[in-house]
Amino acid sequence: MPDLRTEEFVVNMGPHHPSTHGVCRLILTMDGEKVLKIVPVVGYLHRSLEKICENRTYPQCIPILDRFEYVTAMSCNYVFSLAAERLAEIEVPERAEYLRVIMLELNRIASHLIFYGVTAMDIGALTPFLYGLREREMIMDLFEMTCGQRLTFNYIRIGGVAKDIPAEFIPYCRKTVSVIREKLNDYEGLLNENPIWLVRNKNIGVLPPDVGIAYGVSGPSLRASGVDYDLRRDDPYSIYDRFDWKVATRSNGDCYDRYLVRLDEIKQSVRIIEQALDGLPEGPVKAKVSPNFKPPEGETYARVENSRGELGVYIQSDGTKKPYRVKTRGGSFNQLQVLPVIGTGGLIADLVAIFASLDIILPEVDR
Amino acid sequence: MIWPVAFAELRPIFDWLYDMVSSTGLPEPWLSVVIYTGLGAMMFGVLAVLALYLVWWERKISAHIQQRFGPMRHGWHGWYQTIMDAIKLLQKEHVDVATRDKFVFFWAPVMCFVAAFLAYVTIPFGEGLIVADLNIGVLYIMAVTTFTIISLLMAGWGSNNKYALLGGMRSAAQVVSYEVPMVASILVVVVFAGSLSMVDIVRAQDGMFYNWFIFRLPFGPIAFLTYIVAATAEANRTPFDIPEAEQELVAGFNIEYSGMKFAMFFLAEFVNMFTVSAIAVTLFLGGWNGVFLPSWFWFLLKTFAVVLLLMLFRWTYPRLRVDQLMEFAWKFLVPLTFANLILGAWMKYAGWYW
Amino acid sequence: MDIVKDIKNLLAGMGITGKHLGRHAITIQYPEEKWTMPERSRGIVVLLSDKKTGELNCTGCELCMRACPTGAIMVHAPRDEKKKRHLKAFTIDFSLCCFCGLCEDACNFCALKMAPMYEFSTDDKESLTWDMKTLQEIGRDVDYVDTRKKKKPVKKTEAAKPAGKPADKSADKPPDKSAEPALPEAKPATEDEPTTDQPSGNETKEGEQ
Numbered sequence: 001m002p003d004l005r006t007e008e009f010v011v012n013m014g015p016h017h018p019s020t021h022g023v024c025r026l027i028l029t030m031d032g033e034k035v036l037k038i039v040p041v042v043g044y045l046h047r048s049l050e051k052i053c054e055n056r057t058y059p060q061c062i063p064i065l066d067r068f069e070y071v072t073a074m075s076c077n078y079v080f081s082l083a084a085e086r087l088a089e090i091e092v093p094e095r096a097e098y099l100r101v102i103m104l105e106l107n108r109i110a111s112h113l114i115f116y117g118v119t120a121m122d123i124g125a126l127t128p129f130l131y132g133l134r135e136r137e138m139i140m141d142l143f144e145m146t147c148g149q150r151l152t153f154n155y156i157r158i159g160g161v162a163k164d165i166p167a168e169f170i171p172y173c174r175k176t177v178s179v180i181r182e183k184l185n186d187y188e189g190l191l192n193e194n195p196i197w198l199v200r201n202k203n204i205g206v207l208p209p210d211v212g213i214a215y216g217v218s219g220p221s222l223r224a225s226g227v228d229y230d231l232r233r234d235d236p237y238s239i240y241d242r243f244d245w246k247v248a249t250r251s252n253g254d255c256y257d258r259y260l261v262r263l264d265e266i267k268q269s270v271r272i273i274e275q276a277l278d279g280l281p282e283g284p285v286k287a288k289v290s291p292n293f294k295p296p297e298g299e300t301y302a303r304v305e306n307s308r309g310e311l312g313v314y315i316q317s318d319g320t321k322k323p324y325r326v327k328t329r330g331g332s333f334n335q336l337q338v339l340p341v342i343g344t345g346g347l348i349a350d351l352v353a354i355f356a357s358l359d360i361i362l363p364e365v366d367r
Numbered sequence: 368m369i370w371p372v373a374f375a376e377l378r379p380i381f382d383w384l385y386d387m388v389s390s391t392g393l394p395e396p397w398l399s400v401v402i403y404t405g406l407g408a409m410m411f412g413v414l415a416v417l418a419l420y421l422v423w424w425e426r427k428i429s430a431h432i433q434q435r436f437g438p439m440r441h442g443w444h445g446w447y448q449t450i451m452d453a454i455k456l457l458q459k460e461h462v463d464v465a466t467r468d469k470f471v472f473f474w475a476p477v478m479c480f481v482a483a484f485l486a487y488v489t490i491p492f493g494e495g496l497i498v499a500d501l502n503i504g505v506l507y508i509m510a511v512t513t514f515t516i517i518s519l520l521m522a523g524w525g526s527n528n529k530y531a532l533l534g535g536m537r538s539a540a541q542v543v544s545y546e547v548p549m550v551a552s553i554l555v556v557v558v559f560a561g562s563l564s565m566v567d568i569v570r571a572q573d574g575m576f577y578n579w580f581i582f583r584l585p586f587g588p589i590a591f592l593t594y595i596v597a598a599t600a601e602a603n604r605t606p607f608d609i610p611e612a613e614q615e616l617v618a619g620f621n622i623e624y625s626g627m628k629f630a631m632f633f634l635a636e637f638v639n640m641f642t643v644s645a646i647a648v649t650l651f652l653g654g655w656n657g658v659f660l661p662s663w664f665w666f667l668l669k670t671f672a673v674v675l676l677l678m679l680f681r682w683t684y685p686r687l688r689v690d691q692l693m694e695f696a697w698k699f700l701v702p703l704t705f706a707n708l709i710l711g712a713w714m715k716y717a718g719w720y721w
Numbered sequence: 722m723d724i725v726k727d728i729k730n731l732l733a734g735m736g737i738t739g740k741h742l743g744r745h746a747i748t749i750q751y752p753e754e755k756w757t758m759p760e761r762s763r764g765i766v767v768l769l770s771d772k773k774t775g776e777l778n779c780t781g782c783e784l785c786m787r788a789c790p791t792g793a794i795m796v797h798a799p800r801d802e803k804k805k806r807h808l809k810a811f812t813i814d815f816s817l818c819c820f821c822g823l824c825e826d827a828c829n830f831c832a833l834k835m836a837p838m839y840e841f842s843t844d845d846k847e848s849l850t851w852d853m854k855t856l857q858e859i860g861r862d863v864d865y866v867d868t869r870k871k872k873k874p875v876k877k878t879e880a881a882k883p884a885g886k887p888a889d890k891s892a893d894k895p896p897d898k899s900a901e902p903a904l905p906e907a908k909p910a911t912e913d914e915p916t917t918d919q920p921s922g923n924e925t926k927e928g929e930q
Contacts, residue, residue, distance in 0.1 A: 011529050019614040033533065033689055060790035063821030122614045124605055124686025127738055130433035134747060141759075147822075148763035148835060154821040162826070163761070189737050195727040196606050196685045291788075291827065348533075349615050349688040432738045434747045683738040684731070 008036060011348075015044045019122045019352045022362030024336070026351075033347045038340040042333075045366040053326040058084050058158060058293045061323065065313070066152035068328055069364045071114060074107035074143075075306045077156035082237060083302035083315045084158045087295035095283040096160035097239045102173070102276045103143070103155060104238075104304075105269040109180060110139040111307035112262045112269075115359045116187060119259060122356035123200050128190055135183055138176040145169060158293055160286030170277060177270050177277075184266065192260075201256035205342045205354035208253060215341065216334035219309025221358050224261045225253030231305035243275045255357035262359070265307075294321050308332050308359055330364030381406075410498065414484055414638060421637040423449040425678055432682045453634075459626035464527060467623065471525030475518050476624065476631035482514030483635035486642045489565050493655045493663030497566060504565035505557060508646060509550055512601065515639065516542040519610060519620045522632070526623035534619025537689055538610035541600055544696040545607075549597035551704035552590045555711040556580050556650045569654030579653035585714045586707050591651045593704050595676070598643035600692070603636060604677060606684040609692060644673035758837035763820045766794075766813050767836045767860035768853065772867065777857055779832035781808035785824035793817035794824055811853040816846050836863045 014025035023044035029037035049068050053061045065080050066073040078100060085092060092100075117132030140150040146165050147155035155162050191197045207217065209225040222229060230247040232240040248264035250257035297319040303312035309331020316325040335358040343351045381402075388401050423438065423446065430437025438445030463472070489504035491497040501507050516539050523535015557563055559580060560571040572578050581587040600607035611619030621632045648654060648669040657665030687695065749756065758764070769778050781798025797810035825835050836859070843849060 009529060018617060033537075056790050059823060060788070063790050063819055063823065066819075066821070120685065124608070124612065124614065125684060126429070126605075127433055127682045127741075130435065134434065137747075144762055145759040146761070148759070148761040149820065149822075152819070152821070154823070162822070166759075166761070186737050190683070190734050191685070193726075193730040194685065194734050195730060196687055199691050200685055200688060347688060347690065349609075349612070349686075352615050428742070430746070431742050431744075434741060434744055436746045436748055436750060439750055679735050679738060679742075683734045 006031070013348075013351075014041075019355060020362075021118065021355070021360060024360070024362050024365070026339075028348070028351070030348065033349075035344060035346055035348055035351050038343050038351070040336050040339060042336065042362075042365050045362045047363075047367065049367045050326050050328060053323060055322065057321045058295070058323065059291070061326065062157060063152065063154045065328070066154055067363065068367060069306065069308070069311065069330055069332075069361070070151055071361055072107045072111045072307050072311075073151060073153050074103045074156060075304055075311050077153060078104060078238075079302050079304045079306075079311050079313045080315075081156050081158045082304065083300050083313045084293070084295060086300045086302060087298055087315060087317050088158075088289075088293070090159050090287050090289060092160055092287055093284045094281050095164075096285045096287075098276050098280045099161050099165060099285060100156055101238055101240065101243075102273055102280075103146075103153075103161075105272045105276070106139050106142060106173070106176075108307045109266050109269050109273075110136045112266050113139075113180075115262050115307070115356075116259075119353075119356040119359075120191060122352050123197065125191065125197075128187065131183070131186060131190070135176075135180050138172075138179065142169065142173055142176060145172070157286065157289075159289035160284070162286075164285045170280075173273070173277060177273050180266065181270050184263065188263065192263075198256065200349075200353055201259060201357070202254060203252070204255045204346065204350050205357065206252065206254045207338065207342050211341060212253070212338065215338040217309065217331075217338050218334065219306065219331045220248075220261045220265060221258055221309065221331075221335055223247065223249045224257040226251040231303060231310060235303065237302070237304060240272070242279070243272045245272050245275075255353050258357040258359075262307075292321055294319065303329070306331060308361065308364060309335065328367055330367070332358075332360045332362070332364035335360050336365050406498075410487060411484060414487060414641075415634065417641060418634040418637040419449040419453055421641060421674065422452075422634070424674075425637070425681075428675065428678045429682050432679075453630060456630040457627050461628060462623075462625045464623050466527045468525040468527065471521045472623075473525075475522035475525055476628040476635075478521065479515055479518035479635045480631040482511060482518060483638040483642065485511040485514070486646075490642070490645050491565050491569055491649060491654060491666070493661065493666050496655075496663055500564055500566045503563045505553060505563045505568070505650075508565075508642075509546070509553070512639070512642065513542065513546060515635070518635075522620040522624070526620070528623050530616045530618075531620050531622045534610045534612075534616045534622070537616075538603065538620060540689070541603075541607065541609060541692060541696075544693055545597045545600035545700075548593055548696060548700035548704040549601060551701070551708050552594040552597065553646075553650060555584055555586075555590045555708050558708070558712050558715050559584060565649055565654075569649055569656065572653040572656055574656065575658075576653065579651065579656070581651040585711050585719070587651070589703070590707055590711075591647070593700055593707070594647060594651065595673075597696075597700060597704075598647060599677060599680060600696070602639040602643050602677070604640060605681040606686050607692060608681075608686060609689050612686055614686075640674060640677055641670065644670045644677065647673050758839070760837065762837035762839075763822050763825075763835040764838040765815065765836055765841055765859070766818065766824060766833055766856070767838075767863050768811060768833050768856040769831055769860050769863065769865055770857060775861075777808065777832065777853075778830050779808050779811060780830050781806040781811075782830070784827040784829065785833060788823040788827035790821060790823060791817045791819050793819075808853075811856065813851050813856065815841065815849040815851065831865060831868055834860070834863060834865050836860070 008029050008031050011028045011030055012025060013028050014020040015023040020026065025041040025044060027037075027039040027041060028035050047067065049064055052064050056064060062077055062080055065076045068076045084090075113132040113136040117129035120126075120128035120132075143153055143155070144150050146169060147153045147162055149155075207221065207225050209222070209227045212222045212225050212227065218229070226249060228247055228249050231237070233247055245268045248261050248268055250261050250264075295317045297317055299314070299316040301312060301314040303310050305311075310329065311331065312329035314325070314327040314329075315323045318324040339351075339355060339358065339360070343354045346354070384405060385402060388398060388405075393401060426449075427437045427444065438448035441448045441451055486508045488498045489501050489507055491500075519538040519542075520535045523531045523533075523538070526532075556568060560568040562568060562571070568580075572580055572583075576582070579587075581591045584590055603610050609615075609619075611621065616622070621629055624632060645666075648666060652669045652673070655662035655666040657668075770776060771778055781796060783796045783798065786794045786796045793814045795810070795812045795814070796808070798806040798808045800806050820835065822835055824833060838859070841849075
């Protein structure tokens with residue numbers, strides 16, 4: 001029998017592929033099922049948000065940046081407002097700070113619920129997706145009754161928040177939070193101990209902490225590797241220091257730990273929200289900010305802990321109504337960078353699991 | 368005119384059919400051809416509708432698991448939704464890839480479809496409701512259901528698409544691996560029943576439910592479970608649906624198929640699911656045996672219960688990886704089922720059973 | 722026993738899905754059943770009319786046009802020789818609109834509102850540009866809180882204006898005169914913005930086109 005001739009072949013995974021979470025293209029060199037080389041190609045969702053922002057006034061930038069990371073648009077609202085407030089040195093009212101924290105944490109839960117569903121779906125379990133979105137829907141209802149939109153909020157503005165919460169918000173929010181806490185049992189029961197889930201995720205795509213730091217990975221993906229680093233605590237912004245919560249970390253850095261860290265973060269966010277609801281003061285929700293917001297000349301960088309890592313905005317102001325330069329930083333970009341490092345050598349099914357567990361979304365990569 | 372051996376309950380229908388056809392005055396060899404073709408078409412029609420209803424059922428079950436409605440538009444709870452879907456798919460254009468292997472590409476869905484239906488020749492739907500009671504019924508079914516791999520391989524190869532090729536290769540590896548534990552767990556039943564004929568196997572389980580092989584065999588539940596697991600893999604369903612894993616291979620072997628060709632793969636999958644459930648019922652759950660109600664009713668009831676189990680599997684569990692799947696088959700299922708078989712055979716020989 | 726634990730966990734998963742099998746659906750059948758949108762829900766932008774007179778509240782100050790980040794709003798309100806604005810056209814291109822609500826916030830006259838209506842999809846991009854009449858007609862059903870109570874005289878002038886517009890200048894004068902005490906109230910707001918905002922608004926428009 002003659003020697004079997006085998007050769008590597010190249011597969012284009014994406015831009016249209018069910019598990020690339022958008023329009024990411026990965027050029028895979030494969031040997032059968034084994035992935036030998038991964039080359040991510042980005043830019044299919046590029047909307048030139050940064051350049052658009054240069055042509056908009058500061059308040060107008062916020063709805064534009066809603067589209068930057070639309071799964072957690074509140075963070076985008078917030079980080080831009082934070083940068084602008086730092087430039088103009090605006091004091092934000094107490095109640096607005098509380099509302100911001102509630103909204104940010106609700107949005108973090110919503111994002112992690114999407115992660116839960118999508119990761120499960122990428123690994124083949126279709127039902128958790130619907131369960132995750134079911135609870136997320138309650139959060140979206142909360143957002144809609146507060147600011148009128150479900151996805152692109154434009155709620156957190158420079159100097160505070162756009163509107164005060166309606167009367168029915170607090171009871172519904174408490175209900176939502178308790179429902180999520182209760183449903184977490186279902187989520188964990190479905191996947192956490194499931195032997196198939198364990199073999200698919202444990203020791204898959206191990207991200208060593210030093211590699212993670214070298215590639216600029218941040219957020220839950222880095223905390224799963226044992227790096228205890230959370231901007232909410234380490235670069236304090238807003239009023240997170242007033243609440244009793246813990247930074248969720250795990251030590252192995254595999255897909256399973258990245259999944260668990262996010263479930264833990266949901267629990268911590270629930271705690272923060274409950275404390276914030278208890279301590280919500282009365283008062284105005286927006287500082288006096290001129291409609292023609294003109295920060296003084298200067299530059300600043302604000303960063304917040306998003307559900308996908310460090311979300312940052314750099315603003316350079318030339319003293320006019322429009323920012324001279326806006327630069328955004330999203331966690332997904334760095335996580336996509338690290339994908340070839342930890343995904344090479346595995347099977348294509350592992351690659352899908354790793355991609356899902358890093359929680360990469362493409363609008364944040366391509367801006 | 369030779370009648371199908373054991374079609375006792377449907378005899379009046381056949382007589383009427385025979386009268387109808389023979390009144391036209393056809394000479395004998397042609398008469399048989401016409402009648403058998405008619406019977407085949409009937410069987411085919413019933414199973415095709417059954418498959419469509421399984422699709423509808425799966426959609427409803429999954430919807431209710433996920434707290435959705437599922438199809439609701441056509442009729443009561445969308446009862447003819449899948450029929451409309453089939454009509455739509457029939458009308459759709461076939462999109463052919465320019466670089467396909469024309470012959471292989473065309474015949475793969477046909478083969479898949481036919482292979483899925485062949486097994487029904489020896490499945491006893493009720494007392495006297497069997498097309499042909501072959502004395503090697505189990506062997507025949509094992510042989511015929513394996514045809515499906517060839518069609519999947521053909522589809523994977525003929526599409527000239529890398530994803531499809533990967534899917535076809537995966538399915539070949541998977542079905543071949545899971546054939547072994549499946550046969551080994553079936554053989555325990557054969558050893559105890561002392562026959563390969565499906566009817567004889569059912570007759571060996573006559574009586575109340577404690578006579579079913581799942582309870583009577585020394586390790587009946589284990590044999591049943593291993594069979595169900597292997598059968599899920601045979602039917603390419605989650606958690607073993609790696610050939611068409613849509614999150615990895617987009618759609619696997621059927622990625623390039625559209626319209627009715629795709630529908631043939633799709634329906635064949637559901638027919639296969641019904642086949643493996645029917646075999647499970649025949650071999651382990653007493654087949655048509657039951658009290659009060661007609662035998663076919665019991666058979667269908669049990670089969671749909673097993674189908675429901677498979678559907679619950681699909682909508683609960685994640686998918687295994689391809690190498691883990693192989694490992695599970697060869698390192699766990701094969702030893703287990705063979706141990707079970709040897710133990711069962713020994714106990715049969717020693718007479719330690721009732 | 723690993724296997725026993727695994728089987729137990731697998732069955733627990735099945736238990737959870739099985740438990741949900743008997744529950745009611747949480748979704749609704751959309752066209753037959755509809756969600757009641759929250760009051761603040763940001764759907765289409767409508768032009769509000771005065772509750773008593775039925776005339777548009779809009780003064781044509783163009784604040785919303787300048788606030789719009791996408792340039793979806795187009796206001797045409799030329800000033801006459803008395804520097805008074807006359808609203809001639811008000812169109813919103815909903816294919817550009819990003820439903821951010823900045824126009825609603827910018828408006829000082831309760832002239833426009835984002836109504837909780839979302840069913841306006843068409844198969845034709847052109848028909849997404851809605852003119853003043855359409856927006857006004859839709860806006861008539863929309864309830865709103867009139868926040869410009871102090872400026873009651875303004876309402877009168879607005880009511881008088883369109884009535885006077887088609888008529889000759891000479892006939893136009895008496896109502897204008899009667900309205901004059903109200904004008905200073907309205908003017909500061911309208912004049913405040915143009916001086917600072919005008920360039921930005923124009924640039925945005927040009928940039929979009």
